[in-house]
Amino acid sequence: MMSNLDPDGIHGARDAAEGRFATLTFERDVAAPLSALWQAWTAPAARAVWAAPTPSVLVEFLEADTRVGGREVSLCKVEGQPDIRCECGWLELRPALRSVNYEVVSSEGVTQSAALVTADFSGTEERSRLVVTVQLSSLAGNMEAGYRQGFSAGLDHLAGVAGRTMVLQRVIRAPRTIVWNSWMNPETLPQWWGPEGFSCRTSRIDLRTGGEWLFDMIGPDGTVYPNHHRYIEVRPEERIGYALLWGENGPKHADAWALLEDQDGATKVTLGMVFSTAAEFQQAKGFGAVELGLQTLGKLERFVTS
Template structure:
C-alpha cells in the first residue's frame, strides 16, 4: 500500500533560494564565500549571536564545524562539508545542524556565482530536510542575515593573487621562517625592523615597516591559524596592541610545480578599505608578492 504524504511530511522538506547582488569582483566574492578567515567575519547572523569555529578546512573533502552561541540557550552546532568547488563559479556543500546532541536539519547547499567587473551575483539554493521541527523559517532568516553580512564583508575585502614559479614548500618556507619573512615583506623600497616574531598559531609579529623616506609604520600581526603549506589566518593591528586594521589570510595552492598565493584582507570598516585603495594598497601589495617571488628565486 502506498501512503500519501501528509502535510506534516511535506512541511519537513523545502527548497529555498536566496539571491544577492554584491559590489565586488568575482575573485573577491569567491574568497569571502569560501575562505575560513573571511567566513568567520560574516557568519554570525546578528550581534546577539557569537560564532565559534571549532574546525575549518575550506577545500573539497574538508569540513567546517562551528558553534552558534546565544546567551541562555543551548549551543547550535553546524557542520559543513565541502563536496564540490569550482573557483569563482560554484560550490556545493552539505550542512547538518544539531543542538543538545539532537540533529535538527540536514541540507544540500549550492552556491552559484556570476558577474563581471566590480559587480557580482550570488545565488544560493538550499534543499532542506527538517528533522526535529520545521526549520524552513529559521533557514530563511539565517541565510538572509548571513548573506547581508557577506555582502558588506565582500565590499570591504581586498584580494591579491600571484602565481610564483617555485614549489609550494619553498614559498611556504620563505613566508613562515622568522629569519626570512622580514627580509622580503613590504612594498619595493620598504624594510622591516622586528621587535619580536613567533610564526605559530597563537603567535605574533611586532615590527615596523620603514618607507624609503624613513617614515615608520608600526605593525602587529596576531596569528590565529597556521596549516602547514596550506594557509595562515591572522589579524592586523595598527601598532603593538593597537586597534584592529583587518582580518587577513594567505593561502598556498600547488599549480603544476608552481604556487598560487592568495592574500586576502577584510578591512575593519568600509572607510578603511576605501582609504587603502586610495593610497595604492593593491599595487603595493602586489609589489610585496613580487618581492617574495624574487626572494624565492634567489634561494
C-alpha cells in the first residue's frame, strides 16, 4: 500500500542497522459510516484516490485484485528518485470487520521491507473506527520512521476519502452473469440506467477498459443532465471502475466503482463513489443521490427479472 511509504525515509535509511523489527499501531476515528470506510479501504478505485502520502508522490497501480489470494502491485514515483515498488497480498477479508495483508517494498530490485498489516474495523452508519497494526521487518536499513510517517499521512487521507464516499447496495434476484451482461451491453445499459422517470440519450458508448460512455440523462420534466463516464477498469463479472465527468471532457466530480458478488444464486451489487470534494458529496446527498441511486438499482433488478 503505497500510502504507507515515505520515499525519503526509505532512501535516507541506507546506513541504518539492518534486520530491524517493529510493531506499529495506528488508530483513527472517522466521521463516516462503517460501510463507506470499508469500501474506501478495499475498493481499488478508492485506494487510488488516497494512496499517495504527499502531493509530490505519484502512485501508479499495475495490478489490483482485492480478494483473498489476490494482490495489488503499485509503483511510487518521486521526481529524481528511483521508483519504489509495493506488492500487497490479501490474506483475509472479513467485510467491515478485518483485513489482513502482507506488504513487500522494494527499490531498484532490492527488497527494502516486509510487513504484515492487520486492520480492524468497527462502527455504525454514523461513525467508524479503524485500528491498523503493522508488524514490520526492515531489510535494508531502519524503515520504522518512514512507515510511521507514511502510514499516518495515508490514514489521514483515507479518513477524508471515507468522509466523501457514498455506498449503495442491493441484492438482485438474478445470477451474476445475467446482471453483468445487462450492465456491460451497450444496447441494454441505457434502458435501465438512471432513477425512476429518467431516460438516457447516448452519443458514444464503448464499455471496456479505456472506453467511455457519453450520454445525457433526461429528467421527467425534460431537463437534460450531460454525463461522461470514462472506464478505468473492467474486470469481467466482478468489477467496474470509472470516472464521472460533468459533460463531455468536463470536470470530474467522482471516482466510482461497481462490484458484483454471488450471493446464494443472486447478485450483490455495490455501487461506490468518492466525490471530488466534501462540498460535492454534501450537495449530492442534499438532492437525494442515495435514493435516486437505489432507484437505479431497482430498475436494474426489474430489467433482469422481467
